[in-house]
């Protein structure tokens with residue numbers, strides 16, 4: 001079997017499974033990350049299927065965010081950080097010298113822990129990316145891109161009468177959906193989310209979770225979360241990290257009800273965290 005072919009262990013264990021024909025969108029092999037002397041990610045192999053949500057869980061400092069940032073080369077912006085190994089998206093090595101990290105980050109968008117709208121209008125927050133990537137030829141094209149992105153992010157109905165108002169004037173949950181609209185506006189294929197709900201109240205969290213569930217129809221989503229309940233609610237697959245190792249990855253139900261590794265078991269039952 002091709003080393004890069006997705007092996008669905010659920011298929012082997014007789015559990016409900018994703019289509020065996022699904023090709024992974026992202027394939028990581030033997031990924032190592034160092035911050036100077038600190039070996040933060042050790043030998044991580046994972047296949048991330050398209051049009052689904054994968055959660056990264058694990059105790060603080062285990063490397064979830066570091067590994068997430070490898071997937072769109074955000075770690076390139078950290079001087080002391082070195083990444084080794086191979087990560088392919090649609091069979092393309094994203095660390096190849098010919099890959100432009102700016103183009104890569106349009107294809108692999110990112111939403112951060114704290115909503116971070118630009119100090120600009122709601123419209124301009126969403127229009128910014130399409131403008132720098134030259135995606136709209138006319139004003140009408142741009143309006144269509146902005147409206148569509150706001151609709152996909154489930155925000156349009158709430159802001160349609162005040163597109164010129166500052167993005168920073170929205171509630172926290174609305175700001176986070178604005179940031180999701182901003183990521184969507186450049187037509188990404190993958191959306192990385194680093195604890196996107198940790199600054200939100202339960203109602204705003206529920207809205208973002210609903211949105212994540214809708215978005216997976218069109219995007220591949222990878223989310224770092226401290227909340228096991230959130231991982232269980234939003235993701236089809238879950239990966240458990242511990243001390244820089246990816247200990248176990250599989251269908252979310254299996255990880256929470258029948259983990260293979262004692263470290264996963266101890267984490268999900270709250271023995272450490």
Ligand SMILES: Nc1ncnc2c1ncn2[C@@H]1O[C@H](COP(=O)(O)OP(=O)(O)OP(=O)(O)O)[C@@H](O)[C@H]1O
Pocket residue numbers: 035038040058059060061062063064065066067078080
């Ligand atoms: N910018 C950085 N510079 C140096 N070391 C870093 C940097 N970011 C993370 N690290 C180190 O890498 C290791 C993994 O950190 P990381 O933030 O990826 O873990 P995490 O699982 O996402 O943690 P948390 O859940 O607390 O956000 C830690 O030892 C951390 O100190």
